[in-house]
Amino acid sequence: MNRKKHNRTSDSLGEALKRRKVIACERCHSHKIKCSGGQPCAKCRVVGCADECRYPARDRQIKVSESYLEQILAENRRLKEQSCSSANTPEADQGERSTDPERSRSAEATPDEGNTSVRNPLIGDRAWFHAYDPSAPPIFVGEAACTAFATRFRQFLTGSSTATAHIRRTQYVKEEIIAAANSGEIRWPSVQQARLLVKIALQQISCIYHVLLRKSTMEKLEEIYRTEDFECTVNQCKFFALFAFGEAYSMRSEPSSGSRVPGTSYFARSLSLVQVLPERTSITHLETLLLLSLFSYYLNRRHSAYVLIGSAMRLGLCIGLNHNIPESQCIDPVERQHRVRIWWTIYIFDRMWASKMGLPSQILDDDIHLDMPSSISPSHIYEEQFSDAEYIQANIKLARIVGDTTAQVYSRRKYNETFLQRVQKLLKALKNWVDTLPEQLRLNVNEPELNRKHITSIHLAFNQCVILTTRPTLLHLLKLNDARENGVDTDPRENISQPVLTLGEACIHAARHSHSLILTKWINGLLPVFGYFHAHYLFSSCVVLAMSSFVPIGSPADLGAFETGLEVLSSMSENGNLAASEFYHHLKQVKSCLDRYRAERQPDDSRRRPPPVPTAGIDATFTSAPLAPSSATVTSADPTSGSILAPVQGFTNPGYRFTQPSLSSGLSSGHIQGQGQGPPLAACELTGGFTTAMAFLEPTMQDFLAQSDLDLGLLHPVEAFMNDEENLYSGHEFS
Numbered sequence: 001m002n003r004k005k006h007n008r009t010s011d012s013l014g015e016a017l018k019r020r021k022v023i024a025c026e027r028c029h030s031h032k033i034k035c036s037g038g039q040p041c042a043k044c045r046v047v048g049c050a051d052e053c054r055y056p057a058r059d060r061q062i063k064v065s066e067s068y069l070e071q072i073l074a075e076n077r078r079l080k081e082q083s084c085s086s087a088n089t090p091e092a093d094q095g096e097r098s099t100d101p102e103r104s105r106s107a108e109a110t111p112d113e114g115n116t117s118v119r120n121p122l123i124g125d126r127a128w129f130h131a132y133d134p135s136a137p138p139i140f141v142g143e144a145a146c147t148a149f150a151t152r153f154r155q156f157l158t159g160s161s162t163a164t165a166h167i168r169r170t171q172y173v174k175e176e177i178i179a180a181a182n183s184g185e186i187r188w189p190s191v192q193q194a195r196l197l198v199k200i201a202l203q204q205i206s207c208i209y210h211v212l213l214r215k216s217t218m219e220k221l222e223e224i225y226r227t228e229d230f231e232c233t234v235n236q237c238k239f240f241a242l243f244a245f246g247e248a249y250s251m252r253s254e255p256s257s258g259s260r261v262p263g264t265s266y267f268a269r270s271l272s273l274v275q276v277l278p279e280r281t282s283i284t285h286l287e288t289l290l291l292l293s294l295f296s297y298y299l300n301r302r303h304s305a306y307v308l309i310g311s312a313m314r315l316g317l318c319i320g321l322n323h324n325i326p327e328s329q330c331i332d333p334v335e336r337q338h339r340v341r342i343w344w345t346i347y348i349f350d351r352m353w354a355s356k357m358g359l360p361s362q363i364l365d366d367d368i369h370l371d372m373p374s375s376i377s378p379s380h381i382y383e384e385q386f387s388d389a390e391y392i393q394a395n396i397k398l399a400r401i402v403g404d405t406t407a408q409v410y411s412r413r414k415y416n417e418t419f420l421q422r423v424q425k426l427l428k429a430l431k432n433w434v435d436t437l438p439e440q441l442r443l444n445v446n447e448p449e450l451n452r453k454h455i456t457s458i459h460l461a462f463n464q465c466v467i468l469t470t471r472p473t474l475l476h477l478l479k480l481n482d483a484r485e486n487g488v489d490t491d492p493r494e495n496i497s498q499p500v501l502t503l504g505e506a507c508i509h510a511a512r513h514s515h516s517l518i519l520t521k522w523i524n525g526l527l528p529v530f531g532y533f534h535a536h537y538l539f540s541s542c543v544v545l546a547m548s549s550f551v552p553i554g555s556p557a558d559l560g561a562f563e564t565g566l567e568v569l570s571s572m573s574e575n576g577n578l579a580a581s582e583f584y585h586h587l588k589q590v591k592s593c594l595d596r597y598r599a600e601r602q603p604d605d606s607r608r609r610p611p612p613v614p615t616a617g618i619d620a621t622f623t624s625a626p627l628a629p630s631s632a633t634v635t636s637a638d639p640t641s642g643s644i645l646a647p648v649q650g651f652t653n654p655g656y657r658f659t660q661p662s663l664s665s666g667l668s669s670g671h672i673q674g675q676g677q678g679p680p681l682a683a684c685e686l687t688g689g690f691t692t693a694m695a696f697l698e699p700t701m702q703d704f705l706a707q708s709d710l711d712l713g714l715l716h717p718v719e720a721f722m723n724d725e726e727n728l729y730s731g732h733e734f735s
Contacts, residue, residue: 026054141166142358144410146540149471150586153543156479157593167589171581172300173259181259182268189243191225197246198239204249204528207387207454209348210341210373211290213334215384217242233273234284240270241291248298248530252576259299260576261530267295281315286342289315293349297532300578302357309349313362316346322368333376334385341373341386344396351399351406352461355468356536358410361403372396390438391454398461401429405469420499426469427506428705431696434462445691448520456517459692460537463510463517466695467540470507477504478547502704505553506695511544513694515561522568532579535572538565539583546590559594566591 024035025044035041040053054072141148148166155164189197198221202214224235244263251262274288289312296305316322321343330336347368354361373392376382407413408422415422443459444450477500518538521527527534542565548554549562566587572580695701 142410144355144358144406144468146356146536146543147582147586148358149475150539150543150590152475153547154590154593156475156482157590157597164593167586169300169582171578171585172302173261173264173578177259178264178268178271181265182272184265186240186265186269188230188239194221194225194239194243197243197250199246200249201242201245204453205245205291205294207452208457209290209294210338210345210387210392211294212238212287213338213385216334234282234288237270237274237288238284238291240266240273241288241295244270244295245291248295249528252529260578261298263295264299267292267299276311278315281319283339283342286312286316286321286346290342290345290349293353297579298530300532300582302353305349306353306357306359309346309353310362312346313350316343317363321346322363322370324370334381337373337376337386340370341392343370344373344392348395348399351403355402355406358406360407360411365400365403387454388440391441391458394433394437394441395458395461397433398458398465401426401433402461402465402468404429405465409469409472423469423473423503424705424707427466427696427701430462430466430469431693431705434693434696437692443517443692448517449524451517453526456521457533460514460517460533462692463514464537464540466510467507467514467544470503470510471544473500473503474507474544474547474551476500477553478551481551498700499704501553502698502700504551505698506701507544508548508554508558509695511541511548512558512561513692514538514541515545515565519564519568527572529572529575530577535569535577535580535583538569539587542566542569542587543590546594562587563591 024033025041028035028041028044044053141151143149147169151164151166155161158164188194195218198218202212202217205211206214220235221239224230224232224239230236244266247263247266248261270288271292274292275285278285289308293305293308293312296302296308321339325336325339327336330339347363350362353359373386373389373396375386375389405426408415408426417425441455441458443455477496480496480500514537518527518534518541521534542562545558545565546562549556549559566584569580569584569587573584691697696705
């Protein structure tokens with residue numbers, strides 16, 4: 001009997017040991033990182049979850065005591081009971097939490113940072129709202145918005161998230177101004193003026209976005225004036241929206257409408273006539289919604305633009321634009337291709353508009369079953385009606401990456417991948433985008449002033465996507481560097497992982513490139529006076545360049561580029577650009593915080609700041625513009641002063657040829673090399689400054705993209721993002 005009992009005990013223990021086959025603990029296995037084994041493993045000891053380190057049944061046999069197995073089972077039963085109790089009695093759980101603050105704080109102080117399926121490690125669980133008016137609902141502030149990021153940067157500089165509030169957006173055309181602009185008599189212009197306004201609109205818009213058929217639109221305009229059919233509401237909405245663009249690109253102001261933006265009266269009339277809820281929409285109606293949504297950005301009415309494109313999206317779904325239509329039901333190849341491109345323009349606007357406000361996209365890619373834009377035969381008909389199909393395809397692919405970036409970096413969705421794994425996937429997609437870009441869509445880096453509008457536009461959008469993907473890491477690096485400088489005086493790179501430095505460098509490179517492209521257009525007089533997007537891209541790059549002047553992978557010369565951008569936005573604002581007025585106000589507040597931040601740390605800056613910029617590091621190529629002070633002035637400038645490159649007297653080339661030291665080169669941080677020296681990046685930079693792919697040319701970036709998911713793992717433990725009170729965006733204290 002005793003022998004049988006002993007055999008049964010041995011069998012049960014043997015089965016338990018067989019079940020206990022271990023390769024990695026649960027935490028390491030779920031995040032696909034190498035586990036050292038042991039109880040607890042080395043990873044769990046570092047991040048502070050040693051008590052929760054558990055090993056699932058796998059394939060390798062190990063020897064454990066029977067008491068240990070019983071302890072595991074008892075712990076499992078206890079956790080199940082606790083989970084059931086918590087789920088069934090939330091009130092009791094809240095009471096326990098409130099009566100035992102020490103226990104609550106202890107639980108919050110040691111979160112499982114590897115549990116990426118719980119929440120986004122970048123931002124807290126609660127959305128960001130800002131109350132502007134006690135009588136109105138608080139305004140939601142999306143973390144992906146550039147203005148929100150500027151506020152987070154200012155909160156870092158001031159050291160307070162409560163005392164540094166988000167800046168209210170007031171520089172936009174309000175409803176009462178639109179109503180007043182629509183109250184007067186708004187007539188069709190003369191036929192000669194109508195032709196000019198529509199041709200200007202087509203020239204400026206259709207090269208970037210497909211919103212209508214070029215030849216068919218001009219033919220319809222001639223028909224309207226020939227037949228004097230001015231009463232058709234559908235045609236009036238469409239052409240008045242086109243007249244609004246024509247005036248915005250050809251006039252300086254429109255004081256009679258009460259708005260600073262020309263074309264507001266035509267826009268207001270079109271907006272008042274367009275049907276918001278048609279039971280059966282038409283392609284012409286969708287064209288009008290696209291035009292009105294785009295022009296809303298010229299009035300700095302971003303919410304209106306988002307709602308209008310949302311209406312176009314829903315109406316497009318109602319008529320099945322997201323599906324291929326049988327050829328038997330739409331024989332005309334021009335109409336078929338127009339239908340395809342209208343949908344994809346709606347898609348591009350949806351993704352781009354959402355990213356600028358940190359709002360979700362309105363359709364999943366899995367719900368789209370439509371071919372990509374293509375060319376049609378004969379070629380002369382295609383060229384009369386459409387723009388380059390490859391350009392639109394590139395725009396669509398980039399918009400898809402932008403939508404993924406907003407969702408995977410800034411949303412509160414739950415993901416199984418770590419933050420770095422998600423960023424790596426996004427950067428791989430961006431690298432593939434730029435590597436596969438057709439030759440006719442690449443920038444002319446030898447003569448940047450010859451780049452056509454649509455080429456520059458898509459490259460600026462690409463750089464903005466790189467910035468959007470990497471700038472949270474740059475802000476995190478800035479916080480780490482500041483924390484170290486306020487503590488022991490050691491190498492700022494120590495204990496900061498290579499991926500964080502690599503992502504920060506990519507962000508800075510993209511910002512410098514955008515800054516260079518926009519200032520080239522500004523100096524050559526090619527920036528649209530009332531456009532939104534150049535002001536937005538310039539603002540985004542300036543915020544990053546201001547941060548770059550404080551991190552070891554940046555340069556103090558970037559602060560001069562920041563102030564140059566500030567002057568450009570100021571000039572655009574004085575000319576009536578509403579978006580530039582908003583962004584200029586934000587940058588002025590950033591500069592004020594920068595000045596205070598530098599003044600508070602000035603006694604210690606001599607040992608913390610990088611050395612001054614050598615004269616060999618600056619290559620001013622904008623000889624057609626007045627130059628800033630001489631190189632000698634730059635060299636002798638105090639690195640702690642408010643300005644390194646003078647922004648008022650003239651513009652220096654923002655693509656100045658200084659090459660960042662490779663992270664593996666062993667050079668001191670902040671050292672700037674002359675032409676023909678340094679890492680491989682210098683050889684890839686041609687005359688005119690930067691290349692679009694430069695963010696991906698660094699060996700460290702190539703190493704980062706080449707790593708497998710198993711090797712990436714988590715951020716360095718020192719850089720692990722904390723709980724809701726100490727996450728990347730709201731935390732300013734370092735323990």
